[in-house]
Amino acid sequence: MLRDITLGQYYRTESVVHRLDPRVKLVATFVFIISLFVAGNLLGYVVAALFLALCIKLSNVPPKFIFRGMKTIFFLLMITMVFNLFLTPGVPLVSFWKFTITKEGLRMAVMMAIRLIFLITGSSIMTLTTTPNHLTDGLESLLNPLKKIRIPVHEISMMMSIALRFIPILMEETDKIMKAQMARGADFESGSLINRAKSLVPLLVPLFVSAFRRANDLAMAMEARCYRGGEGRTKMKPLIYKKIDVNAYIVLAVYFALIIVAGRFDLLKFIGM
Amino acid sequence: MSIILDHVNYIYDEDTAMAHAALIDVNLNIPKGQFIGLIGHTGSGKSTLIQHMNGLAKPTSGTVYFDGADINEQGYNKKNLRAKVGLVFQYPEHQLFETDCFKDVCFGPKNLGLSQKEVELRAYGALKQVGFDDEYFYQSPFDLSGGQKRRVAIAGVLAMKPEVLILDEPTAGLDPKGRDDILSLISKLHKEMGITIILVSHSMEDVADYVDRIIVMNKGRVFFDDVPKNVFAHYKELEEIGLAAPQVTYVMQELSAAGLNVDTNATTITEAKNEILKALKRC
Numbered sequence: 244m245l246r247d248i249t250l251g252q253y254y255r256t257e258s259v260v261h262r263l264d265p266r267v268k269l270v271a272t273f274v275f276i277i278s279l280f281v282a283g284n285l286l287g288y289v290v291a292a293l294f295l296a297l298c299i300k301l302s303n304v305p306p307k308f309i310f311r312g313m314k315t316i317f318f319l320l321m322i323t324m325v326f327n328l329f330l331t332p333g334v335p336l337v338s339f340w341k342f343t344i345t346k347e348g349l350r351m352a353v354m355m356a357i358r359l360i361f362l363i364t365g366s367s368i369m370t371l372t373t374t375p376n377h378l379t380d381g382l383e384s385l386l387n388p389l390k391k392i393r394i395p396v397h398e399i400s401m402m403m404s405i406a407l408r409f410i411p412i413l414m415e416e417t418d419k420i421m422k423a424q425m426a427r428g429a430d431f432e433s434g435s436l437i438n439r440a441k442s443l444v445p446l447l448v449p450l451f452v453s454a455f456r457r458a459n460d461l462a463m464a465m466e467a468r469c470y471r472g473g474e475g476r477t478k479m480k481p482l483i484y485k486k487i488d489v490n491a492y493i494v495l496a497v498y499f500a501l502i503i504v505a506g507r508f509d510l511l512k513f514i515g516m
Numbered sequence: 517m518s519i520i521l522d523h524v525n526y527i528y529d530e531d532t533a534m535a536h537a538a539l540i541d542v543n544l545n546i547p548k549g550q551f552i553g554l555i556g557h558t559g560s561g562k563s564t565l566i567q568h569m570n571g572l573a574k575p576t577s578g579t580v581y582f583d584g585a586d587i588n589e590q591g592y593n594k595k596n597l598r599a600k601v602g603l604v605f606q607y608p609e610h611q612l613f614e615t616d617c618f619k620d621v622c623f624g625p626k627n628l629g630l631s632q633k634e635v636e637l638r639a640y641g642a643l644k645q646v647g648f649d650d651e652y653f654y655q656s657p658f659d660l661s662g663g664q665k666r667r668v669a670i671a672g673v674l675a676m677k678p679e680v681l682i683l684d685e686p687t688a689g690l691d692p693k694g695r696d697d698i699l700s701l702i703s704k705l706h707k708e709m710g711i712t713i714i715l716v717s718h719s720m721e722d723v724a725d726y727v728d729r730i731i732v733m734n735k736g737r738v739f740f741d742d743v744p745k746n747v748f749a750h751y752k753e754l755e756e757i758g759l760a761a762p763q764v765t766y767v768m769q770e771l772s773a774a775g776l777n778v779d780t781n782a783t784t785i786t787e788a789k790n791e792i793l794k795a796l797k798r799c
Contacts, residue, residue, distance in 0.1 A: 422572050423611040426603040427672055428595050428627030445623065448613035452658070 252411065254371040258303035261372045264488040265381025271495050272369045278502045279358050279365075286505040288357055294498050295364055302372050309367050313360065320359055327352040379404035383473075384482055397473025405461070413454060420449045519546040519569055519601070519680065524578035526564055526736075538564040539575070540736040546714070548679070551706050553723030553744075554716045556733030557758045562716050563606070565733065566682045569714075570601040599628050602678030606685045608669030612657040617668045618643070620657055624676040642675035643668070646701060663694035667701075674705070680712040681705065687722055699726065720748070724762040724783050732759070745781040764788045771795075 260268070275294070282288055299306055333347030370378070383400035390396050421431065424445045431442055526539040538561045546552065546569075556562040567573035568580050571587050571594045580587050587597055605611065614620035621639040630638070643653065646667040652660065657668055666686070673681070683702065687695040703726050706713045717723050723730065723744075730747045732740040734757045740747045747754075751761035751769070768780045768788060778795045782788040 419605065420611055422567065423603075423605040423608065424623075425572060426570060426598055426605065427611075427624040428598055428676065429623075430595070430627070445611075445613045449611055452613075453610055 252371065253374050254304045254308060256303045258301060258372065259487070260298065260302040260368070262487065263372075263491055264482055264484055265373050265377040266385055266482060266484075267488045267491045267495075268369045268373055269378070269381050269385055271491065272366055274495055274499055275365045276362055278499055279361055281506060282502050283354075283506060286508055287502055288354075288361075290498070290501050290505050291361055295361060295368075298365075298368050302368055304368070304371050309364060309371065312367055313363065316359065316363055320356060323355050323359060324352045327355050375404055375407035378407065380478070380482060397476075401473075409454075409457070412457070413450070416453055417446065417450055420446055420453075518548055518583070520544070520581040521565075521568065522579045522581065524568060524575045524580060526561075526568070526573060527576045528564075530576065537736050539568070542578070542736075542738055544731065544738065544741070546680070546712065548712055549710055550729055551703075551713045551727045552715065553727035553730045554714055554733065555718060555720060555723065555730060555759060556739075557718060560733040561736040562733045563684055566603060566684060566714065566716060569680070569682060570598050570603050572598075572603070595628070599624075599676040600678055601680045601682065602673040602676055604670055604673050604681070604683045604686060606688055608672075608686075609657070609662065609665035611672075612665060612669060615656060616654045617648070617657050617660070618653045620668060621671045621675050624672050628676060638675045638677065639671075642671040645674055645705065646671045647697075663690055663697065666690070666694075666698065670698075670701075678711065680714070682714040682716070684716045685718070686715070687717070687719075695722070702726070718759070720754075720760060720762045724748075724764070725785075732757075744783045748783055749781065 275291070278287075279291060282291055299309060328344055328348050328351075329342050331345055331348035331351045333345035335343045336346050336349060337344045373381075379400040382403065383396055386394070386396045386400070425431070429442060429445055431439070431446070433439075434442065521542050521544040524539055524542040525537065527535055527537050529535050542561075542565065554562050554565070564573060568575055569582075571580075571592075574588050582597055582601065585592065587594070612620050614623065618636075618639055621642055622635050625635040625638045648664070648667050648671060652664065657665055660668065670683070670686070681702075686698050686702065690698065699722065702713060702715065705711060706726075715723055715727065727744060730740065730742065730744050731738060732747060732754070739753075739757065740750060748761040748765045751765055754761055762783060764782060764785055764787075765780070768778055768782050768791070771778050771792070772780050776792075776795050777798060778791050782791045
């Protein structure tokens with residue numbers, strides 16, 4: 244059941260997207276997210292969808308694997324849709340009892356849903372094709388200018404890489420403890436809400452204990468290797484842009500241009516809605 | 517009172533790129549009262565195998581029977597099964613969570629829905645069985661030493677009064693003394709209470725002295741399944757799959773190769789000693 248969470252997981256395979264410089268992927272994800280907000284109409288979303296489909300195709304990650312992570316945000320999606328559907332003022336479309344669905348509300352709800360889905364899918368592609376180490380390397384190098392205004396970029400990226408690194412470890416640990424308690428007759432799946440919350444105690448206590456133990460061990464191991472922050476630290480594999488990365492930037496620029504153009508060209512008006 | 521595995525296959529992460537078979541066509545019959553050593557290299561499928569025996573993992577294909585009933589059938593009482601087939605995981609002390617040892621041991625029997633009195637009786641009995649001192653009963657399990665913690669964790673499973681006890685590498689991470697203590701404790705449980713024991717290990721030395729049967733796993737398949745001396749006779753094949761026979765076997769083989777007339781089937785140090793003395797007398 245815990246294997247369903249794909250957010251922040253790396254999918255090991257060979258592809259063009261995997262080989263890209265992490266900085267390219269970070270910038271691309273950022274640009275993609277902005278583009279979702281720039282694109283305010285149907286045509287814009289069609290362009291974004293095509294771009295997303297291309298990325299998924301190139302990444303060699305099975306689409307099933309990407310969309311499995313969607314289950315976790317299903318609730319958020321539903322709530323956003325319902326709120327937008329009922330609470331946006333405008334021309335009423337259907338109304339019953341105290342609720343009114345407006346044309347604007349419907350439009351807004353659909354748009355929000357598409358945005359959210361694309362947003363999650365887009366960032367999943369990045370995390371699925373980039374190892375956590377690469378990702379934070381990229382982030383550190385992109386944020387480097389911020390050091391000038393005394394933002395601890397290295398520390399932030401180190402914290403991020405540790406956090407990301409620990410997701411699968413803690414997930415495996417949870418699975419193991421869960422099984423161990425189930426072997427002692429624990430039941431995590433049935434009973435009332437309160438009982439189910441109570442049944443989590445035998446899972447959470449050992450999990451926290453082990454998280455602290457691991458944190459302690461890691462701190463010790465880092466110290467034993469003379470870690471003392473980012474000052475003067477060199478990299479074994481420094482990030483260098485290659486031709487493929489330049490090409491990717493060009494594709495990205497073309498995509499963003501298309502989105503802006505699409506924004507001027509209202510398809511809905513065109514088909515007379 | 518037996519566990520039967522019939523053509524059990526298990527595939528991890530089915531239909532993803534990471535799919536790999538953890539168990540391939542495993543057929544086993546585990547009768548009541550046996551003391552079995554389950555040996556295999558890391559990743560040989562031994563941990564997956566034992567999770568099938570108490571229904572924590574469900575075979576991709578094949579059937580697991582306990583006392584003649586298919587345990588993965590709809591409506592089969594898994595909680596009951598888990599009480600009868602006790603599974604002690606690797607590093608079981610990592611599952612402790614209560615404020616004191618006694619309460620932690622109570623967790624298992626309490627989940628079985630027993631009365632408070634019965635629960636406490638069983639917890640007391642189990643802690644005594646593992647040789648745990650009364651004075652530590654109400655201490656936090658987190659203040660104990662590694663070996664003591666492990667005793668508490670084993671007691672936590674014993675308190676459910678299992679008929680079969682499976683232990684996954686119960687000696688991992690213990691010092692030689694702790695290792696011997698735990699192993700003799702397990703052997704005592706087997707002798708005194710007649711429960712079936714399956715001892716998972718990657719070390720032949722650990723199990724050679726105690727078990728009546730050894731199952732060797734390799735890459736998800738049962739590689740050998742026989743009495744210890746027959747398994748150790750294949751020591752060359754064992755080496756090929758990254759395992760080794762006990763040192764005694766090597767000593768006997770070398771002696772025999774050097775021309776001393778000894779029986780190379782000796783598996784324990786005592787047997788080997790007698791065998792060597794006998795051979796020397798003959799000279």
